[in-house]
Amino acid sequence: MYVDAMNVIEAKNIHKRYGSLEVLKGVSLAVKEGEAVAVIGPSGSGKSTLLRCLCNLETIDMGSIYIENEPIAYETGDGSVRYAPDRQLRKLCRKTGMVFQSFNLFPHLTVLKNITEAPIAVAKVGRKEAEEYALQLLEKVGLTDKKDTYPSRLSGGQKQRVAIARALAMKPKIVLFDEPTSALDPELTGEVLNVIRDLARENMTMIIVTHEMGFAREVADRVIFMDEGEIVEEGKPSAIFTAPRMKRTESFLGKVICL
Amino acid sequence: MIEYILSILPSLLEGTLVTLEIFVITIVCSLPLGLLLAFCRISRYKPLSNAVGVYIWLLRGTPLLLQLFFVYYGLPNFGITLERMPAACIAFVLNYAAYFAEIFRGGIQSIDKGQYEGAKVLGFTYLQTMLRIILPQSARRVLAPVSNEAITLVKDTALVYAIGVGELLRATKIAVSRDAVTTPFLAAAVFYLVMTLALTRLFEHLEERFGAYE
Numbered sequence: 001m002y003v004d005a006m007n008v009i010e011a012k013n014i015h016k017r018y019g020s021l022e023v024l025k026g027v028s029l030a031v032k033e034g035e036a037v038a039v040i041g042p043s044g045s046g047k048s049t050l051l052r053c054l055c056n057l058e059t060i061d062m063g064s065i066y067i068e069n070e071p072i073a074y075e076t077g078d079g080s081v082r083y084a085p086d087r088q089l090r091k092l093c094r095k096t097g098m099v100f101q102s103f104n105l106f107p108h109l110t111v112l113k114n115i116t117e118a119p120i121a122v123a124k125v126g127r128k129e130a131e132e133y134a135l136q137l138l139e140k141v142g143l144t145d146k147k148d149t150y151p152s153r154l155s156g157g158q159k160q161r162v163a164i165a166r167a168l169a170m171k172p173k174i175v176l177f178d179e180p181t182s183a184l185d186p187e188l189t190g191e192v193l194n195v196i197r198d199l200a201r202e203n204m205t206m207i208i209v210t211h212e213m214g215f216a217r218e219v220a221d222r223v224i225f226m227d228e229g230e231i232v233e234e235g236k237p238s239a240i241f242t243a244p245r246m247k248r249t250e251s252f253l254g255k256v257i258c259l
Numbered sequence: 260m261i262e263y264i265l266s267i268l269p270s271l272l273e274g275t276l277v278t279l280e281i282f283v284i285t286i287v288c289s290l291p292l293g294l295l296l297a298f299c300r301i302s303r304y305k306p307l308s309n310a311v312g313v314y315i316w317l318l319r320g321t322p323l324l325l326q327l328f329f330v331y332y333g334l335p336n337f338g339i340t341l342e343r344m345p346a347a348c349i350a351f352v353l354n355y356a357a358y359f360a361e362i363f364r365g366g367i368q369s370i371d372k373g374q375y376e377g378a379k380v381l382g383f384t385y386l387q388t389m390l391r392i393i394l395p396q397s398a399r400r401v402l403a404p405v406s407n408e409a410i411t412l413v414k415d416t417a418l419v420y421a422i423g424v425g426e427l428l429r430a431t432k433i434a435v436s437r438d439a440v441t442t443p444f445l446a447a448a449v450f451y452l453v454m455t456l457a458l459t460r461l462f463e464h465l466e467e468r469f470g471a472y473e
């Protein structure tokens with residue numbers, strides 16, 4: 001299905017350590033245009049760190065990362081990692097949107113301004129155009145009536161939907177979700193998952209780190225299981241969830257499904 | 260009584276003008292200088308950060324009166340002779356900038372790191388992040404401590420009396436000595452109270468405006 005599509009993001013053999021703790025031990029992955037990839041795995045396996053490296057919130061110690069075949073970071077001859085120059089780096093990273101577990105909305109700006117701030121200041125879109133697009137996005141996430149509200153007045157589910165609209169406002173080529181529903185009360189996760197489900201239907205390219213196994217199975221084109229800083233197994237959701245090849249995958253799934 | 264107060268009023272008002280002048284000059288210069296120092300203090304360039312650290316320690320660690328004396332009586336030994344008023348203003352600006360620097364540093368550092376990350380993934384530069392995201396939120400948090408300092412400053416201006424600047428307290432003291440009455444002290448107290456009350460109101464208003472999003 002995606003054979004001919006371009007790699008939107010590609011990571012090769014990335015390593016990341018914090019002091020003596022090696023959190024990513026050579027992770028490689030490529031995500032094709034239109035693909036939705038779910039990343040699952042136990043707590044501390046390095047899922048967040050992987051996403052943070054992909055959007056340049058963390059620097060990698062080894063390996064390379066490409067966005068639409070242009071390098072963000074690459075290995076030089078002597079094995080050290082070189083990052084693209086600052087301007088180019090920012091330009092490439094703008095193609096990546098990120099949705100955080102903790103929303104990270106700007107509390108001093110209204111919902112509308114949260115969404116238009118970056119298009120206006122960073123992408124240099126005109127205010128009117130930015131606002132029109134923001135309103136379209138708000139409609140998409142079902143929050144048109146909240147446009148002049150401050151984030152402090154929103155529920156967690158509403159906050160996360162605004163955060164998704166804010167990420168989409170920059171017209172990213174890929175959106176990274178780091179456990180978008182983990183900070184939410186159970187009754188609010190549905191509204192956020194619905195928005196992500198709609199994006200998947202529109203063939204938005206996405207990497208979704210999640211503990212919602214049912215959702216991963218339903219929405220993802222491919223599931224990646226990570227453990228201890230490595231990709232242990234990946235494949236179609238039907239294969240991973242019903243017939244995992246690796247013992248570690250099986251025991252992880254056994255545990256979460258018991259929960 | 261009323262007549263007497265009216266008779267000293269012009270000189271007290273004149274003194275008040277000088278007090279206000281020192282107050283305004285100090286606020287207008289020390290707030291931006293304080294912000295600049297705060298940025299230096301949190302800079303990753305250690306020599307700069309440490310130098311500002313020492314500056315803040317010196318200026319907060321010694322009496323303002325001593326600094327005032329140093330600028331007015333001490334600097335001439337280094338070939339810098341200043342008039343009373345400029346000397347007073349320089350001492351106040353340097354001193355208050357140190358206090359404001361610490362307040363601003365605290366305000367900036369109190370902002371959650373998620374705000375920086377949220378801004379960074381949207382493509383904001385460091386400068387844009389500061390101006391659009393961090394400082395507006397810090398402003399709300401530093402208002403209360405800045406308000407405290409501003410009120411202290413109104414009263415600290417009385418210290419310049421010690422180098423002979425003709426501000427409110429000095430005008431009061433002259434009237435007291437001349438007329439051998441204590442009424443001028445009470446009148447001066449009222450003047451200070453009116454100034455600090457006005458400031459308190461101003462900051463309450465600002466806090467309301469900046470806090471609209473909470």
Ligand SMILES: Nc1ncnc2c1ncn2[C@@H]1O[C@H](COP(=O)(O)OP(=O)(O)OP(=O)(O)O)[C@@H](O)[C@H]1O
Pocket residue numbers: 018021023041042043044045046047048049050
């Ligand atoms: N800034 C940091 N400094 C030191 N160690 C860190 C840092 N960030 C993460 N770690 C460590 O790296 C490991 C991987 O963390 P990471 O957050 O990527 O895991 P995760 O798979 O996202 O887990 P979870 O499901 O709990 O979110 C953990 O052991 C964590 O303690």
Ligand SMILES: [Mg+2]
Pocket residue numbers: 047048049178179
């Ligand atoms: Mg995580």
